Amino acid sequence: MKTVPEVSRVLRYPGSAIQVEGPARDVEWVVQFLGPSFSSRIMGEAHWRVRMVRDQTAFEKRLRAGPDPRARRRPCFFLDTRTETLPLWRGPRGATAVFDRDHGGFAFVRKQGSEVEILCPERNHISRLAFMRIVREHALSRLMSRPGLLLHASALVMEGRSALVIGEKRSGKTSLMLHSLWQGNGDPSSSGGPARYLANDRLWLSFRNGAPTARSFPTIASLRLSSLGLFPGIAAKLEKSTWVPTLTLQESRLRSAPVAQPWNGRKYTLSPVQLCRLLGVEASAAAPVGIILFPRVTGKRGRIRITPMHSLEAEAALWRGLFRAGTPQKAGGLFSARGYPRRIDREATSHGIRELVGQVPCYSVELGLGAYSDRGWLNRLQARMAR
Incomplete structure (x- = not known):
């Protein structure tokens, strides 16, 4: 087996300091994927350790060891509508082992959950x-023990403040973010000012x-x-790219021909x-919140229409925009921090939503059939944020 250099980094997110170790290119990819919201340091104190090991022989040996004889599963990942479980496996002594078949790896949890090895x-x-x-x-499990809101939202930053775009599936959330960022930077025909990316699907809101x-x-x-069909400039650039979400930018550049392909024939996937x-x-x-937008696709003629929302209407929309809204709030699982809350404090969440609506203007955004040909959208958004 060829020896590859290993490196170590400490990743920090509010409430978390996690040491990641493994082959240099794998650690580089994790740092690149999670940054800049997860800051990276070469050294520092950490309360949790994750190490990736690439060993073909050991992997095949563990695969032959077989699953737990009672076919038990362990909850592992806190998703929006369910908790994902993985099958228990026959593992090393003193470790709880699970097999992630979809991603081709075993995870061994040791030392009362403070250390994880991925094979x-x-x-x-x-x-x-x-x-x-x-x-x-x-990091998510520690985050959910802190005061704040975890939201399904895309977001961009202009002049140091963020515009949150919150909505359920098919509400136009991602398309409005793409339109705003493309107008603010990539579209040569637009006069919009510079915009920065913050989030594409999920963000943490705290009161600093x-x-x-x-x-x-x-x-x-x-x-x-279907969304890319609205943005021919973005689609053309993507079709010529060599990006694969599991590669770093440098690794992608080494590919000589375009390889980006729609997953399952329906969508492209990219790292942030x-x-x-x-x-x-x-x-x-991160950025202070300057405005909150709740988009809705009308299916009718027109471009983009933005109107103020009543506070009660905005509060109800924020409840619907919470991560894992409407499902039982249970503990995470095998990779969660010890002391993970059994239930999310609904009273604290309600207070946070009222506080947010009381401080930040909220708007309903109607997206007509001509929404993405609206060249003046970003300037109007900036004007609203400047009030």
Whole structure:
């Protein structure tokens, strides 16, 4: 087996300090995927450790060991509508072992949950997703013990303040973000000012010194073919790209021919940093909240119409925009921090929503059939944020 250099980094997110170790390129990918909202340091104190090991022989040996004889499963990942479970496996003595078949890796949890080792084949880039998800899951569990709101939202930053775009699936949330960022940077025919990327699907909102601040919680960016049809400039650039979400920017550049392909024939997937390169924008880690937008696709003639929302209407929309809204709030699982809350404090959440609506203007945004040919949208948005 060829020896590859290993490196170590400490990743920090509010409430978390996680040491990640492994082959240099794998650690570089995790740092790049989770940044800049997860800051990276070469050294520092950490309360949790995750190490990736690439060993084909050990992986195949563990695979032959077989699953738990009672076919038990362990809850592992806190998703929006369910908790994802993984099958228990026959593992090393003193470790709880699970097998992530989709991402080609075993995870061994040791030392009362404070240390995780991920065992993967030697050449399988998708295993990096298992690495990243475990790091992110632990950070999420610690985050949910802190005061704040975890929201389904895309977001951009202009002049140091963020515009949050909150909505359910098919509400136009991602398309409005793409339109705003493309107008603000990538579209040569637009006069909009510079905009920065903050989040594409999920963000953490806290009240720093009483003022609401949004921080990205990184996820894979999914661009449906139906959405890309609205942005021919973005689609043309994507079709010529060599981006694969499990590769770093440098690894992608080494590919000689376009390889980006729609997953399952329906959507492209990108890492957050690849999405930024696609749109020609820089990324922000966090920013004070300046405005909240709730989009709705009308299916009728017209462009973009923005109208103020009543506070009660905005509060109800924010409840619907919460991560895992309407489902039982249970503990996370194998990779969660010890002391993870059994239930989310609804009273504290309600207070946070009222506080947010009381401080930040909220608007309904109607997206007509001509919404994405509206060249003046970004200027109008900036004017609203400047009030």
